[in-house]
Amino acid sequence: MTPTLVFDLETLPDAQGLRRLYGWGNELSDTEVIERALAARREATGGSDFMPLHLHQVAVIGCVFRDDNGFRVRTLGVPGDDEVKLLNGFFKTIERYTPTLVSWNGSGFDLPVLHYRSLIHGIQAARYWDQGEDDRDFKYNNYLSRYHPRHTDLMDVLAKYNGRANAPLDDLAKLCGFPGKLGMDGSQVWRAWSEGRQDEVRAYCETDVVNTWLVYCRFRLMRGELDRIAYDAEIALVRDTLAASDAPHWAEYLAAWDATH
Numbered sequence: 001m002t003p004t005l006v007f008d009l010e011t012l013p014d015a016q017g018l019r020r021l022y023g024w025g026n027e028l029s030d031t032e033v034i035e036r037a038l039a040a041r042r043e044a045t046g047g048s049d050f051m052p053l054h055l056h057q058v059a060v061i062g063c064v065f066r067d068d069n070g071f072r073v074r075t076l077g078v079p080g081d082d083e084v085k086l087l088n089g090f091f092k093t094i095e096r097y098t099p100t101l102v103s104w105n106g107s108g109f110d111l112p113v114l115h116y117r118s119l120i121h122g123i124q125a126a127r128y129w130d131q132g133e134d135d136r137d138f139k140y141n142n143y144l145s146r147y148h149p150r151h152t153d154l155m156d157v158l159a160k161y162n163g164r165a166n167a168p169l170d171d172l173a174k175l176c177g178f179p180g181k182l183g184m185d186g187s188q189v190w191r192a193w194s195e196g197r198q199d200e201v202r203a204y205c206e207t208d209v210v211n212t213w214l215v216y217c218r219f220r221l222m223r224g225e226l227d228r229i230a231y232d233a234e235i236a237l238v239r240d241t242l243a244a245s246d247a248p249h250w251a252e253y254l255a256a257w258d259a260t261h
Contacts, residue, residue, distance in 0.1 A: 008062045012057050013037055053116060107153040170211075
């Protein structure tokens, strides 16, 4: 089995980057810098405070990893790890396993953010960036091409690469009978993080990558890569793995899943 890595980022506005670009000094706390930047962004856009991608600092990387050894879900690193350690952990996983990457809007958000932040920090990721220079197989199937399956952006593929046809993960997961998002969405991450609720953000990110994995399993069934027996086994593996965890968010997630039936 080729390993599969489903990934999702949770990000915060980059306080140090904002200081560097706008000349804001240390007399302002990080929170004050970010709140000032968000207010300026809302004024500039007429309401949205979504920051440009190069000003997103990676706070959490959630992953599902599926290989011959089973199904695992976690956030990379440990609480308190800085952005550099998270980025290195992500790209070292690719270096070691060469997994198939799966995301929801990874081409539109997660991967560009990872590119910018890796550039800023000088993170090396030779396997990820290979387009056939080191491995000839990567010339025709690499992580960077929008149309190569080494990275499958499910949102992009299902919409037939037409932005007007994009659908939210939460909606698709629920329509397929899966739990969907619990507790928060991406727009609430900075507020939760600034209030000290980092564990909630990590739990939210983990549920998001499980939603993505479940929709990906349904996609594989649809395209004939899995038959019904293999599909049902994958879904049962997810449920059994989550049920064996003592983390409260998985009990909530499974209860929401049961409520869909």
